[in-house]
Amino acid sequence: MKRLFLLIIPFLFFSIPGYSQEKPKVLATASMIMDMAKNIGGDHLDIQCIVPIGGDPHLYDPNPTDAKMVARADLILKNGLTFEGWLNELIENSGTKARSVLVTEGIKPITSLTYQNATDPHAWMDVSNAYVYIKNIKDAFVQLAPEHRESFEKNYASYLLQLQELDQYIFNKIKTIPKDKRILITSHDAFQYYGRHYGIQLEAIMGVSTDAEVRTSDISRLNKIIQSSKVPAVFIESTINPKLLKQVASDNNVAIGGELFADSIGDKDSDAPTYIDMLKHNTDTIVRGLLMENLAVTEQQKTPVSTYWLYALIGLLFVGGFYIVVRKLDN
Template structure:
């Protein structure tokens, strides 16, 4: 409970005795986020003024998510809904139609310098912006703005929370640079399941190779897999990782053909359950950095 609400509770008996109606306290906002990483960041900015629900659960894949009637009910009851955008939540429009939700989701990735690639002859935007904490600062600013619009009475708290969490993101960025900047560039090469670490790689000059594109819904052709295997051998990639929310079979097949050694499980698009190693965005990012840095050190 915040200080303002404590004062109101203490004054309530006196106000009632004098026949004065107590001022209405700001309601807790019922907020929905599309997936767990975003839900955690929204919760940090909103603090005790929000109740946040994530549509995609822990260890879930936001690309292949299939909403349920319960999700539609959850969305319809939301005061504010947040999505990352950039093509990540391809199922959201269908869910909005099915639920009768009247609002427009807040796209928190607006303003981020995105990257793209050509897949099947089409230029596709990489939606995995959160794997750089520098990008998440843009999220935070957009979340603060949306929550303030929905609940102006608590604007000062949202601002303070946003500033504190932005400092956390600055520390995470520095932590990653401290781990990777000292590693020679030829050792900063990693094999993963799909191309979800592009922004991480851009920020910390790490090369990620993967058999799949930006979405886990894409399929890798035999020719592309063969080309990737040859590239891994040529570039002497030593470590491979699978992801908590994706099928590991294809990356294991590529690793077996190249001799790459397993480095562990990365948390890329989803947080772990509360008792896992990545229950918050901050812990997820540090966990991934530590795992990747350890693999690079082992290959040096």
């Protein structure tokens, strides 16, 4: 009987819900931070994000489920630099004991040129900044679960190599755009870090945050830039309503070069389900868009296939008619 009881003990132990089998809970504010964290944490941690994929972290409005998630978290990973204005209140209200780690610690932030006293939060757009992100994430994980240190270090080293390759890929791609065409026009000012590192001039309708009011002067500034630089395309963003930028494009007779991912990765079925895919997709889209000739004009000038069929039919009728006339004259 005593032996039987000893055999049952382990089953009792594991059947208690939430006991011992649970992984430490990590909560990232935004999806690109979550993806970086998953690459380092592997299977040892339960990693989720607060703002859902496709959501806009600048304007996020936390709900009661978020407060519960924050309350149960062991570690919170945040971008900072004015990105998550809603986070402090959410942490306070949840009463969480979780440690909060600033993943941009050590990065030299860009100050917005357009809006005074605003820090530009989009540091992840420069892959050399992502090296800092993942070092901070790895250090936080080692502190959270020291028993998995070796695994975190290994994952970090191999992910860092992938990021270094990505950085080189972007440099090489951007070099293929003629220098005078390296102007990127988007909905909001999310690409300053990208532009500074890879050598592209940036212009946007909105400032570094999406909650700013669009001013008429912003639109006329963009119109002037499009006209003088003769860029063939402007770019919409996955988390922002494209209406205004589409209007600017049509007013200036330039194309929409494609959709860029700035403040969120894409869903599983998109071109950008990971941070690496997101930067690759953006780069490929930007290069393709800026290398094309003025698409709007070329499209109009192109002769549709149906017109060729019409010409062929007229030609056939003409030849046929001519043949009949000749036959009649012969008779």
